[in-house]
Amino acid sequence: MEFGKLIKQFVSKSGKEITLQVVEDNDLQLLLDFINRLIQEDTYIYRETDSPVTLDEERLWLSKTLEDIARNDQFYFVAKADNKIVGVGNIVRGWMREREQGTFRMSIDKNYRDQGLGAEMTQVAIDSAKNMGLRILKAWIFADDEKAVYLAKKMNFIEAGRLPQSIYFKEKYIDEILFFRKLEDIYIPEYGGMKDSETGDENAPAEIERSDEDIV
């Protein structure tokens, strides 16, 4: 994996030039600024407001992340605009018998939301997960995060279930929903969803003939 590699360039709905790239060492300070802006906002992320990240913590985290990417155990990409990081997405490979599963997470700067960036980044994650050789992509989403739930469904993720009242957020307990998306073009009618060929995913692998046993 080439660090810093350009993945995609596009113009957002509001006319901003956005660049998606694989993360690199040089991104350290921009990443730190980005995560601390999100923490301060107190949005639907796992870190709480009382724990801003220090430069040393971020350096350690980034060096481990780059090692994981080099081993193909993780994929981490950034969205850049206006000389800032305005979004991050990552996929973490599962372990042992879960090694063909990946968990996808994404966050976008509040000034760059609702411009189509989330959808573009989700599509990059789907394509990248296929490149990692994964068969299934999972995403845990806070149930109150209406926009993220909407986007997951729009991008053809399917709700697998929820952990009731599992997250303490803004002085109340909320559910966490597990979404998943099959990465091979396997259509499971009982789960709903569409074939990749129907959603226009041009990078989808050719359809694979499978028996019912294979997909259970």
Ligand SMILES: CC(C)(COP(=O)(O)OP(=O)(O)OC[C@H]1O[C@@H](n2cnc3c(N)ncnc32)[C@H](O)[C@@H]1OP(=O)(O)O)[C@@H](O)C(=O)NCCC(=O)NCCS
């Ligand atoms: C959730 C998040 C990643 C989505 O990214 P985004 O760039 O805003 O997403 P997009 O612009 O591609 O799409 C947003 C969609 O949500 C829709 N939307 C906006 N507000 C909504 C709401 N309250 N309920 C449902 N849908 C909503 C928009 O209309 C848009 O849909 P459309 O393009 O079909 O019209 C981003 O908002 C974010 O980072 N939020 C901070 C919280 C967070 O990190 N959540 C974790 C997500 S896993």
